[in-house]
Amino acid sequence: xxxxxxxxxxxHFRITHRNFCFACGKDNPxxxxxxxxxxxxxxxxxxxxxxxxxxxGPxxxxxxGIIATILDEAMGKVNKLRHVVALTREIHVEYLxxxxxxxxxxxxxxxxxxxxxxxxxxxxxxxxxxxxxxxxKGIFIAIDPEKMFAKFVER
Numbered sequence: 029x030x031x032x033x034x035x036x037x038x039x040h041f042r043i044t045h046r047n048f049c050f051a052c053g054k055d056n057p058x059x060x061x062x063x064x065x066x067x068x069x070x071x072x073x074x075x076x077x078x079x080x081x082x083x084x085g086p087x088x089x090x091x092x093g094i095i096a097t098i099l100d101e102a103m104g105k106v107n108k109l110r111h112v113v114a115l116t117r118e119i120h121v122e123y124l125x126x127x128x129x130x131x132x133x134x135x136x137x138x139x140x141x142x143x144x145x146x147x148x149x150x151x152x153x154x155x156x157x158x159x160x161x162x163x164x165k166g167i168f169i170a171i172d173p174e175k176m177f178a179k180f181v182e183r
Contacts, residue, residue, distance in 0.1 A: 051101035062098065064105045064137075072138040073105040079129045090127040095153065099164035102137030102151035107168055109139060114147050114168035125161045132156050145170040 046055035053059045060083075064075045077098075085091030100119055107114040127133065137151040147168040153161045 049101075051097055060094075060097070062101060062135075064102070066108075067136075071109070072136050073102060073108075074134060074136050075102065076132065076134045078132055079127070081129055084129065086126060088129050090129060092121075092123060095123065095127050095162050096121050096164070098135050098153060099137075099151045099162060100166065102135040103149035103164060103166045104137075104168065106137045106139050106149040106151075107147055107170070110142065110147065110170075112147070112170040113173045114145075114170040117146075117167040117169050119164050119166040121162060121164045123162050125159065127153055127161045128155070133161075140165065 047053040048056045048059070050056060050059045052062045052064065054061060060077075062075045062077055064073045066072075067074050075098075079090050079094065083090050083094040085094070096119065099121060100116055103119070104114070104116065133153055133155060135151055135153045137149060140148040140150050142148070147170060148165065149168060150163065150165045152163045155161055
């Protein structure tokens with residue numbers, strides 16, 4: 029059974045407040061409530077989802093900002109493999125095909141490389157035919173959450 033990846037916690041740091049993250053926060057009533065799992069290979073995170081008309085962009089398809097949000101979240105989860113909290117520095121998104129609403133989709137995030145505090149990750153949104161609809165590459169910078177978010181972190 030794949031392991032669930034909760035919020036933004038790592039094994040070394042726990043966020044003490046409720047999780048209002050727009051993408052994965054269970055406590056955000058207006059959020060997407062994406063649930064990510066570490067795949068059986070232990071090397072990438074996967075989330076299966078469907079988008080409702082709430083995320084409408086072009087007719088019957090997802091808004092580009094929502095696509096970027098999903099990809100960013102998938103890449104961010106990958107940093108859990110290194111037990112670090114890392115913030116997005118930049119992302120590059122390729123919109124390859126329209127991402128449909130109402131259809132079963134999945135997003136997968138993987139590590140590309142790590143150079144000191146810099147983590148380079150990638151993600152793809154795929155349909156049921158395993159066609160890649162959108163892909164991203166991102167740079168994440170590992171931070172010390174105790175310094176940056178001291179009042180929100182417990183050891």
